[in-house]
Amino acid sequence: MQNSITFSHTLLQEIISIGDTVIDATCGNGNDTLLMAQLVGKSGKVLAFDIQQQAIDRTLSLLHLNSVEQQVDCILDSHSNLSKYVKCDTKIKAAIFNLGYLPNSDKTVITLPTSTISAITTIQRYLVSGGRIVIVAYYGHKHGQEELDAIVTYLNQLNQQEWTVLQYQFINQQNCPPICFCIEKK
């Protein structure tokens, strides 16, 4: 079985095509940004957000190493300000949130429930039919459970006529392995 991270990539690979516009809401080390950049190709666009310069730098160097920096805009800002960077008629095919803190960095800089849900709500407005928002939640850290609870509460109330919502989780593993959620627009 695929772990949550591999599964999150499968969910993206299934729908992203050359020329699409997509969002990495938490670029961190750039692994998700790289995958998205390869999937959208030179005619597509990835908007990659992070609030830490260190994360933007790590992402840019990974993209440069793989010669895909041309199709990515790295944005040093919170994903909650996303609407400042997306034109109102933009069609978003997919977005990913990898929640928690940047590995090998300051563990007190974490994603927070209010800004995460605000960004998810904004992206929902731009999402095309068949588009997906993928969320990988690490809830083992200090405020992780709080964020997980907020996400589950938010996703639970989405109208099933408009949204298909998936939760992918291993239920017999120790140390809080990440949980993958996917919201697909009908």
Ligand SMILES: C[S@@+](CC[C@H](N)C(=O)[O-])C[C@H]1O[C@@H](n2cnc3c(N)ncnc32)[C@H](O)[C@@H]1O
């Ligand atoms: C788990 S890491 C992301 C890992 C990344 N997806 C990768 O592939 O390496 C979470 C990232 O979210 C960033 N972050 C926290 N709050 C944020 C916010 N409001 N907007 C954008 N990024 C945020 C952190 O700085 C951190 O780099």
